[in-house]
Amino acid sequence: MLTIDLHAHIDVPQAEARANQRPEWAFIQEFIRKVMGEQSYQYNTQQAAQILPKSTDISLRLQDMERMGVDIQVISPAPMQYHYWADPELAAILVNDQNEHIAGVCASYPNRFIGLGAVSLQHPELAISQLRECMTTYKLKGVEISSAYPGLELSNKRFEPFWRLAEELQSVIIIHPLGSSLGERTAVYYLSNVIGQPLDTTIALSHLIFGGVFDRYPQLKVCAVHGGGFLPSYIGRFDHAYEVRPEARVMQRPPSAYLQQIFFDTVVFRPDILSNLIATAGIGQVVLGTDYPYDMGDYDISALLKSVPGLDDVGQTAIRGENARRLLEL
Numbered sequence: 001m002l003t004i005d006l007h008a009h010i011d012v013p014q015a016e017a018r019a020n021q022r023p024e025w026a027f028i029q030e031f032i033r034k035v036m037g038e039q040s041y042q043y044n045t046q047q048a049a050q051i052l053p054k055s056t057d058i059s060l061r062l063q064d065m066e067r068m069g070v071d072i073q074v075i076s077p078a079p080m081q082y083h084y085w086a087d088p089e090l091a092a093i094l095v096n097d098q099n100e101h102i103a104g105v106c107a108s109y110p111n112r113f114i115g116l117g118a119v120s121l122q123h124p125e126l127a128i129s130q131l132r133e134c135m136t137t138y139k140l141k142g143v144e145i146s147s148a149y150p151g152l153e154l155s156n157k158r159f160e161p162f163w164r165l166a167e168e169l170q171s172v173i174i175i176h177p178l179g180s181s182l183g184e185r186t187a188v189y190y191l192s193n194v195i196g197q198p199l200d201t202t203i204a205l206s207h208l209i210f211g212g213v214f215d216r217y218p219q220l221k222v223c224a225v226h227g228g229g230f231l232p233s234y235i236g237r238f239d240h241a242y243e244v245r246p247e248a249r250v251m252q253r254p255p256s257a258y259l260q261q262i263f264f265d266t267v268v269f270r271p272d273i274l275s276n277l278i279a280t281a282g283i284g285q286v287v288l289g290t291d292y293p294y295d296m297g298d299y300d301i302s303a304l305l306k307s308v309p310g311l312d313d314v315g316q317t318a319i320r321g322e323n324a325r326r327l328l329e330l
Contacts, residue, residue, distance in 0.1 A: 001313075002321035003071045003301065004114075004328075007174070007225050007265045007289030010075040010105065011055040015097040018090070019083050028085055035179060037187035047295065054293035058105060061293075062112065068290065068299050071321070074328070075102055076116035076144035079178040084122040084149055091120035095130050103138040114328060115140040116174055121149050124158045128165055135169045141328050142172030142221065147204035148181065154204050155211025167217040172327060174223045177201050193296060201229030206238070209258045212251050218261065221327060225289060227268035232259065232280045256280075263327055265289025266319065267298050271307035278308070283315050287324045 019025055033041040054060050055078060065073055077098050086094055095118045102115040117134035119127040134140045145154075152158060154175075166173055180186045180196020181203075201224050208214060208222070224231075231238070238255035241248040251258075259281045267289045268274050278286055291297035298304065305316050324330075 001317045002325070003069055004288060004321040004324040005065075005068070005070045005073045005290050005292065006223060006263075006287045006324050006327075007176075007267060008073045008075055008292040009055065009078045009294070010061075010102060011052060011078045012081060012098045012101045013056060014101070015081055015083075015094045018094060018097065019081075019086070022086075022090065024085055032179070035183055035187055036192050037190075039188075040190045040192065051293055051295075058109065062109075064292065064299075065112070068292075068301055070290070070301070072112060072114060073292070074114045074116060074141070074324070075105065076174055076176070077102070077118045079144075079146065079176050081118070082121070082146050082178055084120070084146065086120070086122070088120070088123050088126055091123055092126060092130075094118075095120055099130070099134055099138050099140065103140060106140070114330075116172060117143045119143050119145060119162075121145050124152075124162055128161050131162065131165055131171060132169065135171055142166075142174070144174040144176050147175055147177040147200040148207075150181075153207040153211070155207040155213050160216075163213055163217050163220060166221075167219050170219070170221060170329065172221045172223060174225060175201060175204055176225045177204070198226050198229035201226060202231045202234075205229070205231050205262065206255075209238075209255050210248065210250055214258050214261045215252045220261065221263075222261070223263040223265065223287065223327065225265050225267060225291070227266070227273070227277050228262065228264040228281070232264065232277050233273070235259065235280060260285065263287050263323070266301075266304065267291050269298050269304075271304060271309070274304065275308050275311075278311070278315075278319075283318055284323060284326075286319050287327065288320055 083094050099117040106113045106115040117140045119130040177197040177200035180192040182196050186192040186196045235256045242254045263285050265287055290299050
């Protein structure tokens with residue numbers, strides 16, 4: 001079975017070094033510390049010494065891929081390198097650093113890596129040109145974006161040209177949250193990640209569905225990480241609201257119908273939850289993901305898939321690689 005890991009990250013030290021030199025960096029770090037919580041912030045700082053080599057050293061990455069049984073890894077930016085606070089000039093430089101690096105890795109190992117680039121989501125007009133450059137100049141398969149930019153949901157009209165171009169270029173768009181928008185309510189117990197990240201993905205997908213983005217651009221290729229957050233498991237409540245609430249009946253079809261337009265990765269950790277995701281979204285919409293190289297990743301691919309009740313070899317083949325092959329048009 002061809003195994004394609006669609007959810008894996010890579011750090012670009014050059015981009016990080018540029019960002020660290022800016023006076024805004026100290027403020028950003030203090031903000032992250034506040035919403036993440038001191039204990040989690042300190043633990044992540046200590047853990048960086050273990051994670052960074054895997055995120056930057058290709059030889060270590062290839063060794064881990066062999067251990068996991070991954071044939072092809074789709075590498076995308078580390079969420080910490082979104083840097084959505086950057087002004088247009090700096091943002092253009094940081095994104096260029098990342099996209100050049102990712103394209104270079106893919107060119108050096110064409111049989112092992114496929115790339116998704118970065119865009120400056122905080123500057124929608126710039127993001128459009130960067131998306132086009134990713135697809136044409138760098139020959140990447142799409143981009144990774146966060147679940148929102150403060151003050152702008154993904155269904156905001158400012159992003160309309162971005163979604164239009166993404167559909168036109170058949171770009172794969174991975175939605176990956178950065179932390180939590182819940183503020184200090186999740187600043188303990190690592191809830192900023194445990195609850196905050198899947199909730200932010202749920203909110204982002206909800207805005208795309210209810211905001212009519214999938215109606216206007218039915219050929220969009222969107223993949224939501226972490227199993228799509230809480231959306232698939234709670235889709236019945238969404239459908240109920242669509243039936244009984246006029247303010248929730250604003251798109252063409254019930255919310256559950258749009259699950260067929262979204263791909264979901266397998267980073268859900270339990271076979272029963274993955275089984276529910278398959279039953280809810282359809283086996284053709286589920287792709288393999290690990291969230292490499294972070295500790296919140298899920299790396300025992302075979303054990304997870306073999307434990308899903310009723311998942312035969314055809315189903316395993318689809319999730320391991322065939323669905324991703326179709327999404328990426330390999």
